Amino acid sequence: MAGKKHPQDRQQKIQKEQTLIKIAVNGACGRMGTRICALILEDKASDLTAALEHPGHVSIGKDIGLVAGFGESGLKISTAMENPTDVLIDFSSPESAVNIAECCAKKNVALVTGTTGLTPLHHEKLLEISKKIPCLISPNMSLGVNVMFSVAAQMAKMLGKDFDIEIIETHHRHKKDSPSGTALRLAEKICDATGLDKEKNIIYGRQGIIGERPSNQIGIHAVRSGDVIGDHTVVFGGLGERLEITHKAHTRDTFARGAVYTAKIIAKKPPGMYTMSDVL
Numbered sequence: 001m002a003g004k005k006h007p008q009d010r011q012q013k014i015q016k017e018q019t020l021i022k023i024a025v026n027g028a029c030g031r032m033g034t035r036i037c038a039l040i041l042e043d044k045a046s047d048l049t050a051a052l053e054h055p056g057h058v059s060i061g062k063d064i065g066l067v068a069g070f071g072e073s074g075l076k077i078s079t080a081m082e083n084p085t086d087v088l089i090d091f092s093s094p095e096s097a098v099n100i101a102e103c104c105a106k107k108n109v110a111l112v113t114g115t116t117g118l119t120p121l122h123h124e125k126l127l128e129i130s131k132k133i134p135c136l137i138s139p140n141m142s143l144g145v146n147v148m149f150s151v152a153a154q155m156a157k158m159l160g161k162d163f164d165i166e167i168i169e170t171h172h173r174h175k176k177d178s179p180s181g182t183a184l185r186l187a188e189k190i191c192d193a194t195g196l197d198k199e200k201n202i203i204y205g206r207q208g209i210i211g212e213r214p215s216n217q218i219g220i221h222a223v224r225s226g227d228v229i230g231d232h233t234v235v236f237g238g239l240g241e242r243l244e245i246t247h248k249a250h251t252r253d254t255f256a257r258g259a260v261y262t263a264k265i266i267a268k269k270p271p272g273m274y275t276m277s278d279v280l
Contacts, residue, residue, distance in 0.1 A: 019045075020046055021263070022085045022086045023047065023048060023049065023260070024081050024088040025040070025051055026088055026089070026092050027090060028052055028064055028068075029067060029077065031174075032255060032259075033091050034068040034069070035068070035252050036091065037064050037070070038065075038068040039253070039257060041064075041073055042070070043260065046260065048064070049075075049083040049085045051075060051077045052077070053079065057077070081103065081107060081109070085109050086110060089112050089113075089259050089260070089263050090113040091113075091115055094115060094118050094119065094122050097113050097115040097122065101113070105129045105132045110269065111129070111266075112262050112263045112266050113126075113135075114259055131272075132271055134272055134274060136275065138262075139182050140181065141261075142247070144247050146276040149185060152189060152245060153190055153192065159243070162215075162238055165236060166219045167179075167187055167235075168221045169182065169220070169233075170223040170228050171223070171225075171228055172226060172228050173227075179221075183232060186234060187218050190218060204221075206219065229251065230249040232246065261279075
C-alpha cells in the first residue's frame, strides 16, 4: 500500500533516535543560546529536548526554532526540562547556572556551562555538583582560544621575568561582566605556569601616578566597543622586542559549535569536573 512504512523502517528510525545525543539549552533566547539551539536543530547527530528561559521571559511558549531563525521546530520555550535529556548547555547568568546545575544533578543530566562572571562560591557549588554528574565549565569554548591558553602559559614560562605581560580584551557594548572570563583564564594559566599569585600579581587597569611597573605584574584591560564579538591579545614586552598573540572571534558560531561539540563528549563521561583540555 502506498505510504505504508515497513516495520524495518520504523525499527531503524527508533534506533536512530536512540543514538542521538539529547541536548537541552538554558538561556535559550540569549545571543549564544539562540545560535546553539539553531545548530542543534541543524545537527543530525543531536536532538534539542528543551529550550529554557527564566519565568516571565517574553518568549516563553514560543517556538524556539522560529526565535532562533531556524524555522518551525515544534519545541516550545519553557522553564523546565520535561523530556529525557543527556546533557544541558548553559549560557545564562551565574545564579541561573548554579540553579540549573542543581536541577541537572537531580535528573542525572550532564552539564556544560559557558556562563562567565562565576564567583568562587559559584565554582564551589558546581564542584560539589560535579560529584554527581559530569560537569564542564569553560569561559570560552573556541578551539583556537583553548590553544591560546596553553601557548600563552608556555611562552610566559619560557620568557621569564624579563618580559612584562599585559592582557587586552575587547567585547561588544552589551557584555555585562568585566574583565572577560577568557582574559581571567589567560591570566590564571600564566600564573600557574610562572608561580605568580593570582590575588597579588594580577591588576585591572591603571590610573594616576602609579610608579614604575613591577616585573611580577599581569595587567588586564577591558575594552567595550560596538558589536565586537570577542578579541583577546596577550602582550609580552621585553627590552628591544615584543611578542603578541591574538585571537579574534569572527562569529558567535565559533563558540556555539564548540559548545555543541563539547556537550556530545561530556554527555558520555562519568561524574567529575572537566575542562576543555579533557575534551581536546
